[in-house]
Amino acid sequence: MKSLVYHGPMDVRIDDKPKPMIQDKEDIILKVTATAICGSDLHLYHGVTPGMEPGQTLGHEFMGIVEEVGSHVYEIREGDRVVIPFNISCGRCWYCNNGLWSQCNRSNPNGEIGAAFGYSQSTGGYDGGQAEYVRVPFANTVASLKVPDSISKDEQVLFLSDILPTGYFGADITNVQPGDDVAVFGAGPVGYFAVMSSFLRGAARVFSIDHLEPRLSKTKDLGAEIINFDKENPVEILRKETKENGVLCIDAVGFESVGHTPSDGGNSNNSNISNSSGVHDHSKVSDPIYEPANPIQVLEWMCQSARKYSTLSVPGAYVSAYDKFPFGQMWNKELSIKMGQCPVKKYNEALLHLIETGRIDATKIISHTMKLEEASKAYEIFDKKEEDATKIIFKL
Ligand SMILES: [Zn+2]
Ligand SMILES: [Zn+2]
Incomplete structure (x- = not known):
């Protein structure tokens, strides 16, 4: 076959x-x-x-x-x-x-x-x-x-x-309620259904962030307000539009994100990637053809634009081999985070x-x-x- x-x-x-x-x-x-x-x-x-x-x-x-x-x-x-x-x-x-x-x-x-x-x-x-x-x-x-x-x-x-349940899961785990403002990072298929699901649950405004116009035009058709991060700083816009109240955030991207403000200048320091050992260790990447430029780009944007006390929603996939984490920002804003496979x-x-x-x-x-x-x-x-x-x- x-x-x-x-x-x-x-x-x-x-x-x-x-x-x-x-x-x-x-x-x-x-x-x-x-x-x-x-x-x-x-x-x-x-x-x-x-x-x-x-x-x-x-x-x-x-x-x-x-x-x-x-x-x-x-x-x-x-x-x-x-x-x-x-x-x-x-x-x-x-x-x-x-x-x-x-x-x-x-x-x-x-x-x-x-x-x-x-x-x-x-x-x-x-x-x-x-x-x-x-x-x-x-x-x-x-x-x-x-x-x-x-x-x-x-x-x-x-x-x-x-992708449809995963998009819905994204809206569910940040607990979108009627009247909430939501930001969905990534306008690919999961982002698309996260936008749709946020509106189904009664969101007032949904912002869709990406840099691929054909994708943004699809989420716009659902009623989202689109932000192209090649042209605008998503964090500034989200803060301004919500009068500094912030938004509920959904990461529909994951660790292979692209963006324009890498915190480490784009040089990832994943020493644990190249040091893979043992052929039966399924937690390591043995021979990556490249390393993601900034695997936590979206998490950083979310921490900067999230409503205080809210729960960050992360249906986008992460791999422990590339871990880095903005823990202090999360603590300051008393954020929670829910994530994983739907x-x-x-x-x-x-x-x-x-x-x-x-x-x-x-x-x-x-x-x-x-x-x-x-x-x-x-x-x-x-x-x-x-x-x-x-x-x-x-x-x-
Ligand atoms: Zn899939
Ligand atoms: Zn079982």
């Missing part, structure tokens, strides 16, 4: 791999009908993610038709159409029992974070869904979101796998209902619909932000 496989930094190819088989009685084999490239796939593509090894099939945003079920799968059956969350959760450990789906204690043997599809050994080494077929473990839990017949097109619901299952049913009833249209973020065979080209386009790429999906 065709699979999009990681060979090394900036090198992903369509390879012919054996079709996956049921390995456990709770597995299913899913025939993928639609899948997408995520911004966080670019961290893998750049070779800056710990535990990334050649041979891994990428892709954690996908949906399809159940082709085969293991003997202990009772929630779904052959022929069901399902959207799969990127988190892999067992459904029975303490974390899963408490709805903390992104921190399942059993699905990832390799580290302290919950497992995910197509996302390196550090999140369990599971093959992903940018392929014709994928094995979905713990299917009673993971594969339980069935798509109703009223949804005719995959792209209406595909983003329930990650527990997709917490939100996807409610968001599906909003799609079903026409309150959310998730399709406008799509800029390219391509064939899986074109995936290497698609990664290049998406990485370089060519052709005004905002979101690329593959239909199989």
